[in-house]
Amino acid sequence: MNQSRILFFALVLSFILFPCHSVDSGILSRIDAMVSFTDTDFGAEYLIEKRDPGGSISTSKVVMFRRDRSRLFLVLILEPSVDTGKGYLKTGDSLWLYDPVGKSFTFTNAKERFENTSVRISDFNASNYAEDYRVVAQSAEKLGKFDCDVLSLESIQDSAPFAKVKIWVSRENLVRKTEDYSLSGLLMRTTAVPTYQKVGGRWAPYTVVIIDNLKSKLISGKVEYERTTVTITKPSLRVLPDSTYSKEYLERVAR
Amino acid sequence: MIFRILFPVTSIPFLVTLFCSMMLSAPAQSGAQELPSGQGESEAVQFDDLFSEPGSDRVVEDSGIDHLQAFEETATTRVSGSYSGVFSLAAGWKEWPLLENPQIGFATSTGFLGTAGISVDARPDRAFHLVTDLSLIYDPRSNGVYTWDFSKLVIADLYVDYNLADLAFLRFGQFPWTSGQGRLFMPGNLTSDAETGFTLRVSFPTLLSGVTVAALAQSDLFGNSVVPAWRELGFVAGLDQIIGPVRIGFTGRYAAAEGGSCLMSVKGPLFGTDLFFDGLVTDNAMGVVGFKALGGFFREWKNVQAYGEYTMEMKASPFVEWYPGSLGVVLLSREFLNTPFKAGLQWLHSVTDGSGCVTLGASWVPASHVSAKLAFPMSYGVSGSSYVSSSLNLDPLKRRLALVLMVTVEGSI
Numbered sequence: 253m254n255q256s257r258i259l260f261f262a263l264v265l266s267f268i269l270f271p272c273h274s275v276d277s278g279i280l281s282r283i284d285a286m287v288s289f290t291d292t293d294f295g296a297e298y299l300i301e302k303r304d305p306g307g308s309i310s311t312s313k314v315v316m317f318r319r320d321r322s323r324l325f326l327v328l329i330l331e332p333s334v335d336t337g338k339g340y341l342k343t344g345d346s347l348w349l350y351d352p353v354g355k356s357f358t359f360t361n362a363k364e365r366f367e368n369t370s371v372r373i374s375d376f377n378a379s380n381y382a383e384d385y386r387v388v389a390q391s392a393e394k395l396g397k398f399d400c401d402v403l404s405l406e407s408i409q410d411s412a413p414f415a416k417v418k419i420w421v422s423r424e425n426l427v428r429k430t431e432d433y434s435l436s437g438l439l440m441r442t443t444a445v446p447t448y449q450k451v452g453g454r455w456a457p458y459t460v461v462i463i464d465n466l467k468s469k470l471i472s473g474k475v476e477y478e479r480t481t482v483t484i485t486k487p488s489l490r491v492l493p494d495s496t497y498s499k500e501y502l503e504r505v506a507r
Numbered sequence: 508m509i510f511r512i513l514f515p516v517t518s519i520p521f522l523v524t525l526f527c528s529m530m531l532s533a534p535a536q537s538g539a540q541e542l543p544s545g546q547g548e549s550e551a552v553q554f555d556d557l558f559s560e561p562g563s564d565r566v567v568e569d570s571g572i573d574h575l576q577a578f579e580e581t582a583t584t585r586v587s588g589s590y591s592g593v594f595s596l597a598a599g600w601k602e603w604p605l606l607e608n609p610q611i612g613f614a615t616s617t618g619f620l621g622t623a624g625i626s627v628d629a630r631p632d633r634a635f636h637l638v639t640d641l642s643l644i645y646d647p648r649s650n651g652v653y654t655w656d657f658s659k660l661v662i663a664d665l666y667v668d669y670n671l672a673d674l675a676f677l678r679f680g681q682f683p684w685t686s687g688q689g690r691l692f693m694p695g696n697l698t699s700d701a702e703t704g705f706t707l708r709v710s711f712p713t714l715l716s717g718v719t720v721a722a723l724a725q726s727d728l729f730g731n732s733v734v735p736a737w738r739e740l741g742f743v744a745g746l747d748q749i750i751g752p753v754r755i756g757f758t759g760r761y762a763a764a765e766g767g768s769c770l771m772s773v774k775g776p777l778f779g780t781d782l783f784f785d786g787l788v789t790d791n792a793m794g795v796v797g798f799k800a801l802g803g804f805f806r807e808w809k810n811v812q813a814y815g816e817y818t819m820e821m822k823a824s825p826f827v828e829w830y831p832g833s834l835g836v837v838l839l840s841r842e843f844l845n846t847p848f849k850a851g852l853q854w855l856h857s858v859t860d861g862s863g864c865v866t867l868g869a870s871w872v873p874a875s876h877v878s879a880k881l882a883f884p885m886s887y888g889v890s891g892s893s894y895v896s897s898s899l900n901l902d903p904l905k906r907r908l909a910l911v912l913m914v915t916v917e918g919s920i
Contacts (some may be wrong), residue, residue, distance in 0.1 A: 291723035295574045315574045341717070345752045355683040358756045361776035362807050368841075396558025410750075428558065444554060446561030452569050461557060466809065467872060488572045493673040494576065498712030500676050500719075500745075504636070504668055507585075507628060 257501045279403065280382040282425045287379045287455050294318045295488040296456065297330075302369045305469035305476040312367060315336035317492060320378035324497040328377060328505065329367070336507035340366070340373065341499055345411050347373060348499045352506040357499055368482040370441060370464040374413035379427075381405065381419075396446075397428060398422040414440065426455060439465045461485055546870035572904035576633075577911065597902070599909025600891075614904050621645035626664075636668035638682075648903075679707040686745065686758045687801070688772055688783045691835035694799040695770045695785040697760040698743060700725050708743075709792040716747040716754075728764050739763050744818040752776050759916040766791035781805040795824040812839045817860075847871050855894065862888020862895050876918050882911045 277500035278466050295317045303309050313331040316463035318324070328344040349358045383404035392404045400420040405416050412495040415435035420428045430443040443467060447458040495501055555623055576883035600611040626640040634870075640663040647655050666680025683702045687695020701708075704725025711718045711777040723741035726732040730739060741762035748755050753775035761767040767790050772784035785801040801814035834856045843850035848869045856863035886907045888895045 295851075297574070301672055304815065315577065318572065331579070343749055346749055346754065356685045359774050360781050361752050362779060362805055364779045364807065396555065396561065398558055398595075424564075427566075442554060444557045446557045448564040448568040450564065455564075458565065461554070463554060463886070486570045486572050486574070487567060488570045488574060490571060490573055492575065495673040495676075495712040497716060500710040500717055501711035504670070504678075505575075 253347075274432075279401070279421065280385065280387065280405075283419075283421060283427060284379045284382050287457075288320045289318065289452070289454050289489065290321045290453065292489045293492045294320070295454065295490060295492070296484050297486045298483070299483045300367075300369055300371060300480060302478065302480045302484075304478055305467065310426050312369075316376055317496060318378060319378065319492075321331070321380065321495060322497070324468045325376045325378075326497055326502070327366075328502075330336050335367070338367075339502040339506060340376075341497065341502055342373065342376065345499070348502065350499065350502040350506060355503075357503075370462040370467075371482065372413060372441075377413075377433055385408045385417060393420065395420050400428060426453075441465055449484070449487065452489045456487055457484055459460075509722065522798045532582075548704045565668075573920040579630060579633045581628075581630045583628060587626050587628075588622040589622075589626075589917070589919035589920060591622045591702045591915060593913060595620075595911065596620075596774065597906075597909050597911040599902075599906040601904065601906050604909060614906060619647065624663075636670075638664045638666055638668075644690060674711065674713070676710045676712060677708070678710075679705070681705060684708070686743075687770060687785050687787075688774060689801045689816055689818065690814070691837070692801060694801055694818055694820070694831055695758075695787050697758055697768055697770055697787075698723070698764060700727075704728075714746075716749045718744075718746045720744045722738035723762075727856075728762050730764070741765075742765070764792060766793075779806065797822045797824075810841055812841075813837070815841075825913070833857050833859070843869065855899075857888070857893045857899075859917050860888060862886070862892035864894045864900065876916055878915045878917075880911075880913045880915075882913075884909055884911070 278433055280458045295315065298313045298314045298316055301309060301316065304312075307349045307427070311331070312329060312335065314327050314329050317326045320437075323340045323342075323344050325340075338351075339348075339350040341348040341350075345361060347360050347363060349360065349363070350356075351358070364374070376406040384407055386408050387403050387407050389404040391402045393400050398420070400422050403419050403421060405419065406419040408416075414432040416433035416437065418431040418433070420430075422428050426445070427444055427450055430441075431439060432441040433442070434440055442463045444461045445459070446461070447457045449458040462480045462482070464478040464480070468475050470476075520572045526587040555874065566780060574596050584862075586900070596615070596617050598613070598615040600609075601614060601917040604613070605611055622642050623705050624642040624646050626635070629635075629637040634672055642661045642663060644659040644661060645657050646659065647653055649656060662681055664680075664682050666678055666682045669677040669679075671677060681702065681704065684698040684706065685692055685693075685696055688696045689695060693699075698706075698721070701721075701723060704723055706721055706723045708721035711749070723743065723880065724735065724900070727747075728739050728741050729735040739762070741760060743758065743760045745756065745758035753773065756770075756772040758770040759768065760770075768787060770785060771789045772785050774781060775781070781804060783801075783805075785799075787799040787801075788799045791797070791876060798821040799818065800820075801818045804814070806813045813836070815834075815836040817832065817834050820830040822830070823830050835854065837851065837853045839849070839851045850869045851867075853866045853868070854863065864884055864886045866882055866884040870878060872878050884902070886894050890896065893899045895907065900906075902909060
């Protein structure tokens with residue numbers, strides 16, 4: 253009898269000390285819905301600033317067009333001038349690259365990074381947490397001024413950008429912070445989205461800060477990571493011709 | 508594209524092609540230095556500070572901006588100019604050096620290549636686009652011999668684009684056009700003569716994953732080039748279809764003077780590696796059937812890219828003959844050992860005659876407008892073999908072993 257009481261109190265105590273959130277299976281769909289533009293196209297200008305460990309900074313400016321309902325996006329580089337005309341066209345899981353100097357296309361599934369920054373090609377995709385991942389743990393945490401649910405995710409699709417992901421989701425169902433892990437559990441990248449912008453009833457990030465946890469140096473005794481800051485401006489919901497999302501269009505507008 | 512292989516026909520080309528074939532056109536990647544866990548805590552804490560006073564999320568108006576306009580239409584005609592000067596120095600041996608007398612077969616060479624270019628890009632409205640890109644090349648030598656010919660005019664681009672209601676894109680004029688997937692070996696490039704002739708190409712971007720038809724005109728295709736007949740034109744048709752992660756493409760070409768060719772291209776991923784295959788069947792005007800195949804791979808890691816190709820050939824004239832073909836592998840490091848150097852290794856090998864060339868190379872940017880490249884090519888095989896004595900040895904002096912330094916000064920307005 254005493255053993256049963258001890259077991260009962262231990263269980264009660266464990267629930268008090270370690271409150272366990274039940275896994276909310278619909279939350280990933282709600283997250284995706286908040287940032288998906290399914291009834292129109294989404295276009296915007298992206299200013300991408302990369303700071304190497306040690307301080308050297310490089311900047312590029314691109315224009316991105318996205319058609320979420322068809323899983324398409326097109327990225328055209330405006331600056332630096334040496335890369336002007338380079339283009340990326342994503343159709344489903346595959347990518348066309350256009351090199352205006354060699355005037356040739358490359359079709360690839362193996363390229364992950366965008367223009368030598370911490371930005372991944374997959375970052376331009378429409379949010380697809382519900383199809384790519386399942387929630388394996390959920391807890392609550394305060395992240396600065398945000399009350400967040402912290403979700404640990406495991407990929408259920410080979411095409412998922414990372415094997416494991418941890419996301420901090422604020423009360424508005426917006427992802428504020430992400431940690432991307434390899435299958436072995438190595439932290440590869442940390443992403444913060446401190447501010448969003450709402451346009452046409454949906455949300456898009458306004459500022460994104462990415463730390464590449466695999467690229468670091470000891471500078472004056474302090475660890476510095478490669479850090480990329482993305483600022484997204486001039487959002488536009490203008491509907492574009494179907495031909496925009498084609499490799500022929502990439503070639504036509506390249507300079 | 509992985510490799511940008513240029514084949515200038517002058518004296519510097521040995522140096523230029525060597526490096527151009529070594530260096531990727533893709534962007535650089537910095538090296539990674541993994542640190543023991545915990546050392547990055549200070550920055551991680553600062554990272555979370557981003558959420559302390561992040562500013563409020565904002566509601567913004569749909570800007571309604573037509574971002575495409577920036578690419579499709581310009582108020583003025585853009586005229587730009589460029590200049591580049593390439594200085595080179597090479598030293599090496601035509602045969603393997605002898606320790607007792609290293610001067611035997613030793614040869615040095617220098618070179619200069621100047622290129623001045625002017626381009627005009629006009630987009631008066633969304634339907635019309637004119638491009639002219641001309642270069643004047645100054646090279647005192649041709650194929651290793653001083654000819655002092657300073658007047659080589661090269662038309663890189665001279666074409667007009669016309670957009671037919673976003674349904675068809677027309678391009679006519681002279682322009683580079685590459686088919687096939689090879690970058691080291693290009694047996695599937697059925698459209699290379701668009702660079703030197705006149706081509707009318709019509710693309711239908713929304714049909715499948717792209718459908719293209721074209722007619723090519725150039726002097727080689729006509730029995731009498733003074734009175735060309737339309738039946739003698741070269742005709743090309745191609746289509747692409749993407750199925751899941753796999754791209755399948757077909758390109759066909761027919762010209763009365765050369766017969767027909769059909770190319771099938773397939774590319775897809777396997778365990779994070781791109782694999783590709785080109786199969787080309789030709790039936791020339793004499794009725795000789797041939798087959799060429801190309802297979803290859805591309806893989807990218809954090810700081811290293813690897814690329815390889817293998818090509819082989821078969822001819823049936825009148826008996827079936829197989830040619831074992833060639834092999835090429837390239838490794839590239841975008842940031843070599845935490846230095847500002849990019850480094851590469853290229854190995855080209857002819858399975859047919861056992862010759863080949865191994866090249867180690869490095870490049871860096873010492874100052875604004877200046878780039879420097881250093882290479883160490885080594886050709887092996889018996890004398891007279893392809894990578895030792897033929898045009899596959901890009902060195903006009905046909906050295907087996909050389910050290911090459913090339914400095915480029917370039918600018919544009």
